[in-house]
Amino acid sequence: MLKAAFLILFLQLIGEFIQKYFEINIPGPVIGLVLLLGFLFLNSPKRNYFKNLRQQVIQTSESLLGYLSLLFVPIGVGVVMHLKLLEGQLLGVIAVIIFGTFATMLFTAVLFHLFNRKDTDE
Secondary structure (H helix, E strand, C coil): CHHHHHHHHHHHHHHHHHHHHHCCCCCHHHHHHHHHHHHHHHCCCCCCCCHHHHHHHHHHHHHHHCCHHHHHHHHHHHHHHCHHHHHCCHHHHHHHHHHHHHHHHHHHHHHHHHHHHHHHHC
16 A cells, blocks of 8 residues: 555656646646556556556555545635635636536546447447
8 A cells, every 4th residue: 555655646746747847737736647547557457567556556546535525625715715706706606617517527428438338349
């Protein structure tokens, strides 16, 4: 579990470095997640380069997901502290929330359809 946690945090660090060095507008942790996704694809069950490490990363990620809701507490506090700023932009904020939700649902459905079709073809 320690190796997997190190790998996750190391890839996040590499993502932060890439973001700062190349001055990309994508957050470093997102780049790190893409790198982690690439690692998991490279170590698919068909290839088995680091099967044990891949399994540890999956188990560690699943255990971390149990604490994901705690990460929303600081965001909620920040929103409550800055309600006066949001009152003037309320319609825009609501529109972005609704658009973002539907865009995410559409993107997820398209990806699910693509991956599901790929699995049934094999």
